[in-house]
Amino acid sequence: MAKREQVEGVSAGEISDEALDLIATRFRVLGEPNRLKLIRALEGGELSVSGLIEATGLTQANASRHLQTLTQSGILGRRRDGTSVIYHIADPGIFRLCELVCGSVQTLLARHASAFTSN
Amino acid sequence: MAKREQVEGVSAGEISDEALDLIATRFRVLGEPNRLKLIRALEGGELSVSGLIEATGLTQANASRHLQTLTQSGILGRRRDGTSVIYHIADPGIFRLCELVCGSVQTLLARHASAFTSN
DNA sequence: CAACAATATGCGCAATTGCTCATGAAAGTT
DNA sequence: AACTTTCATGAGCAATTGCGCATATTGTTG
Structure with a gap:
């Protein structure tokens, strides 16, 4: 276990801490390049797992796991x-x-780029 | 090393894979409850580290690290x-x-909730 | 400069995560 | 029922991550 923060001084927030956890989870699900790849592949419309594998170049097992994650979080839907x-x-x-x-x-990138050109 | 995916069958995408990585990173930075807490604490205006510690209940070291992450990703800014x-x-x-x-x-929650009530 | 206050960071640890390999499970075909 | 195809999943592993502790760094004050 590596979590032990004070449970004090919360107050003043429109968003509860549990909601914050849910939101963080949501963000974390999207914080994976291969999962984004899968989503991008589905932009054009629905696809089977094999279709997704072909479109993304992911391994079958790997794709399946990511698809599960995405589905469980409500981002994707499945149909047999x-x-x-x-x-x-x-x-x-x-x-x-x-x-x-x-x-x-x-x-952000533009800002970084200008740090090279200007100044 | 645990990454070895095919680099084939890419094509058809408005967003490049590098861009996808950047976007994923962005999402991942936001996918942490304590970092969201810090952001929430800053909604009302700027705060010092000690102020943030008090507002969030985070450890000094921990807050400092998360603040660094958030700053490096361009979400937060710092001033001495x-x-x-x-x-x-x-x-x-x-x-x-x-x-x-x-x-x-x-x-999503509403959908889950209705799964209990309705059916 | 010494002492102090506020913040950052090196280090080690435990938990999580993403991956592969192999196997299981569901549905269609012969 | 045996076989095939398509997808899901258990097991194990390496990498990443979030944390606390202690310490370094930076700026202020006497």
């Missing part, structure tokens, strides 16, 4: 079709999220 | 004032991000 399982994006809000992060990252 | 260091939110886009995630989490 014969022997294959078809995944789709269940929470379109993801797109706006990624857009926002893209924006932030770009401005 | 005598012996203390004042942190502030440098990327306001964070707020919209959190709002969005809040929304997603809420609908």
